[in-house]
Amino acid sequence: MYSEVVMDHFTNPRNVGEMEDADAVADVGNLSCGDTTRIYIKVKDDVIEDIKFKTFGCGAAIASSSIATEMVKGKTLDEALKITTEEIVDALGGLPPAKVHCSVMAADAIKKAIENYREKNKED
Amino acid sequence: MKRVYLDHSATTPVRPEVVEEMMKYLTDNWGNPSSVYSRGREARKGIDEAREKIAHLLGANPQEIIFTSGGTEADNYAVMGAAFANQKKGKHIITTSIEHHAVLDTCKFLERQGFEVTFLPVTPEGIVRVEDFERALRQDTILVSVMHVNNEVGTIQPVEEIGRVCREKGIIFHVDAVQSFGKIPVNVDELNADLLSISAHKIYGPKGVGCLYIRKGTKVQKLFYGGAQERRRRPGTENVAGIVGFGKAAELAIKEMGEETEKLTKLRDKLIAGLQEKISDIKLNGDPVQRICNNVNVSFKYVEGESLLLSLDMKGIEASSGSACTSGSLDPSHVLTAMGVPFEFIHGSVRMTLGRDNTEEDIDYVLEVFPEIVDRLREMSPLYNK
Numbered sequence: 001m002y003s004e005v006v007m008d009h010f011t012n013p014r015n016v017g018e019m020e021d022a023d024a025v026a027d028v029g030n031l032s033c034g035d036t037t038r039i040y041i042k043v044k045d046d047v048i049e050d051i052k053f054k055t056f057g058c059g060a061a062i063a064s065s066s067i068a069t070e071m072v073k074g075k076t077l078d079e080a081l082k083i084t085t086e087e088i089v090d091a092l093g094g095l096p097p098a099k100v101h102c103s104v105m106a107a108d109a110i111k112k113a114i115e116n117y118r119e120k121n122k123e124d
Numbered sequence: 125m126k127r128v129y130l131d132h133s134a135t136t137p138v139r140p141e142v143v144e145e146m147m148k149y150l151t152d153n154w155g156n157p158s159s160v161y162s163r164g165r166e167a168r169k170g171i172d173e174a175r176e177k178i179a180h181l182l183g184a185n186p187q188e189i190i191f192t193s194g195g196t197e198a199d200n201y202a203v204m205g206a207a208f209a210n211q212k213k214g215k216h217i218i219t220t221s222i223e224h225h226a227v228l229d230t231c232k233f234l235e236r237q238g239f240e241v242t243f244l245p246v247t248p249e250g251i252v253r254v255e256d257f258e259r260a261l262r263q264d265t266i267l268v269s270v271m272h273v274n275n276e277v278g279t280i281q282p283v284e285e286i287g288r289v290c291r292e293k294g295i296i297f298h299v300d301a302v303q304s305f306g307k308i309p310v311n312v313d314e315l316n317a318d319l320l321s322i323s324a325h326k327i328y329g330p331k332g333v334g335c336l337y338i339r340k341g342t343k344v345q346k347l348f349y350g351g352a353q354e355r356r357r358r359p360g361t362e363n364v365a366g367i368v369g370f371g372k373a374a375e376l377a378i379k380e381m382g383e384e385t386e387k388l389t390k391l392r393d394k395l396i397a398g399l400q401e402k403i404s405d406i407k408l409n410g411d412p413v414q415r416i417c418n419n420v421n422v423s424f425k426y427v428e429g430e431s432l433l434l435s436l437d438m439k440g441i442e443a444s445s446g447s448a449c450t451s452g453s454l455d456p457s458h459v460l461t462a463m464g465v466p467f468e469f470i471h472g473s474v475r476m477t478l479g480r481d482n483t484e485e486d487i488d489y490v491l492e493v494f495p496e497i498v499d500r501l502r503e504m505s506p507l508y509n510k
Contacts (some may be wrong), residue, residue: 003435016504025505034456034471035428039507044237054506058447062426062504 002059003093009063014070017021022115028109035061035102037071043117046076053109057102060095064088068110077114083107083121085119127440128486132326132418132479133275133303134444138369139328145372146330147366157362164446167364172459174371181378182320182337190296190336190354191367195302195323197347198336201267201358202298206267207234207345210296214264218250220271221462226497227269228458248413250279250463252322255494257286267296272304272315275477276446276459277410278419280308287316296342302326302334307385318342322374324366326482329373331385333366375481380480388417388478391487395420395476398491403498408470409460414444415506418478421446423460423469426508427501435497441490445474468507 002010019040029036035057042050051073053065059080068088072080082087089095095103129137138146149170155163157171172186179186192198200399207217219231221243231241242260244252252270258316268290283299290297298319301310306327312320316457319342323334338344338357351357377384392415400406405425424432429447437441446457460470502508 007434010431011438013504034467036506054504056426056505056507059430059434061428062431 002063004061005091005093006059006095010059010091012042012103013016013053013062013066013082015052015117016054016066017052017108018054019050020112022052024039024115024120026109026112028105028112030057030061030105031094031098033102035067035105037039037061037105037109039065039113041110043077044049045082046078048072048077049082050076053106054067055105057105058099060099062104063092064095065109066105070107071108077117081114083110093104125440126488128442129480130420130441130476130486130490133475133477135331136328136479137481138325138330139263139373139376141376142329142369142372146369150367156362158351170364170368171362173497174367175239177371177375178322181310182305182322182372184315185339185340185381187355188312188340190338190358191362191429192334192336192358194233194334195224195300195321195334196226196324196334197320198323199298199300199302200230200332201336201344201347202321203227203230203267203269204234206296206298206319206342206458207239207303207348209343210266211239211344214262214266216243216262216265216268217269218240218257218265219269220261221248222246222252222274222441222450223269223271223498224252224275224300224302227298231269237414240356245464246279246463248483249414250277250409250459251276251411251414252281252286252291253413254282258289261289261295264294265295267298269298269300270444271302272298272310273301273308273416274410274459275303276283276457277414277421277463278300278303278477279302279410280414280416283315283317290318294344299442303416306374306381307388307418308381312337312339319344321381324370324373327373330366330369333363333370335370342438350487353487384480385401385417386479388422391482391484392417392420395487396422398487399494402491402495407472408464409463409465409469420476420478421473422476423465423470423473424498426467426505427473427498429470429473431501432472432497435501436474439493439497441493443476445475447471457500477503 022040157168320337429445451475
């Protein structure tokens with residue numbers, strides 16, 4: 001039921017793990033099914049220099065987190081904020097209709113991490 | 125790659141002996157059983173023989189067996205048919221919160237038709253309490269429907285006791301025996317069942333065929349209108365090869381039940397014990413003892429069920445899960461929910477149901493690959509702290 005891209009990202013997730021010296025962290029939960037994603041970002045000169053994720057969820061949730069981190073790594077914060085769930089699903093080669101909701105956490109978590117980063121640096 | 129099929133409660137492969145019997149009715153004896161000439165009579169004979177076999181195995185009379193398209197139709201026929209045929213006596217139905225959707229959703233449909241349904245709760249182990257059932261009884265209760273064995277957690281329900289009470293009170297009792305027939309004794313008199321559903325493809329027979337036992341004298345309104353087949357109760361040209369295969373599969377299942385149960389119980393307990401020994405934060409769902417011989421249902425904290433199934437599938441292991449993400453409807457298992465299993469455990473539940481082809485080596489293989497799979501997914505989970 002999943003595309004080859006999804007299975008590849010599920011089997012060999014990119015940027016999975018933790019980051020000890022992260023500049024910002026964000027947790028996003030999916031209330032409809034109980035999945036959770038955590039995103040860590042390291043920012044330098046307004047660019048996402050490094051990104052890591054951890055996801056508790058189904059194949060679609062893990063694969064969308066993985067591909068989304070790949071898509072925004074090296075992008076400016078403004079560019080990264082524009083990432084949409086549609087783009088993530090397209091990049092995955094599509095998802096079964098019932099699983100699309102599983103991919104929304106990725107974009108949300110990235111946005112929240114960037115917001116957290118900006119909030120924190122405003123204070124400094 | 126090694127392949128281990130552990131989803132026998134979903135369906136089973138058709139046994140070669142069954143295929144062989146069926147082939148005769150797909151090739152030589154392909155006639156319409158309602159026809160008067162010999163080709164039709166040959167087909168009729170096949171159906172009659174299958175009906176006699178199944179009736180005998182259930183402790184019933186052949187006239188009390190109505191072939192259907194499977195367990196779901198049998199359940200619909202029983203519940204809807206008994207409710208509509210007896211609604212002048214009352215409109216109250218009792219069932220349980222852990223029935224198969226074939227019963228559960230039919231009861232919900234009947235609620236919309238003006239019936240009142242009590243959905244009995246279950247213990248944390250997934251077993252209905254007879255006291256709760258007795259307390260739910262009313263003057264206007266016309267039908268009680270309780271499954272013999274739960275399809276998700278394998279718990280064996282106290283249907284004998286419930287049936288005895290129904291018999292005393294003259295209430296129609298339906299038993300969904302789809303998951304029990306062929307694994308534990310199913311006798312309509314011992315269970316005091318007036319209606320009883322079974323299915324062929326759970327016992328190494330073909331898909332698309334099952335039957336409803338209807339005790340003589342039980343009023344049941346039919347679902348379909350048409351010809352005179354199945355004594356007018358279930359019109360439509362019979363699935364002859366399917367019915368013949370069903371008869372053969374049932375005969376073999378009952379013949380081999382004793383040794384098969386013994387073998388599967390050993391494998392089941394080995395699998396449960398092995399997983400509990402090798403993996404932390406694990407929970408066995410259902411009752412450890414009052415459990416059908418082939419069911420293993422376990423939950424792993426911090427791991428999501430669908431991810432587990434995908435990972436198992438990559439290792440050639442085929443299983444199922446009660447996770448919301450595998451249901452297609454986003455609803456987590458209604459059975460585990462009714463048992464009060466905490467959400468994080470429902471999300472990480474896996475059902476493995478054993479069958480006649482499984483071996484000790486299969487279990488060793490599962491126990492070898494399972495811990496790494498859980499470890500890998502937990503490593504990825506933000507909820508997990510080592």
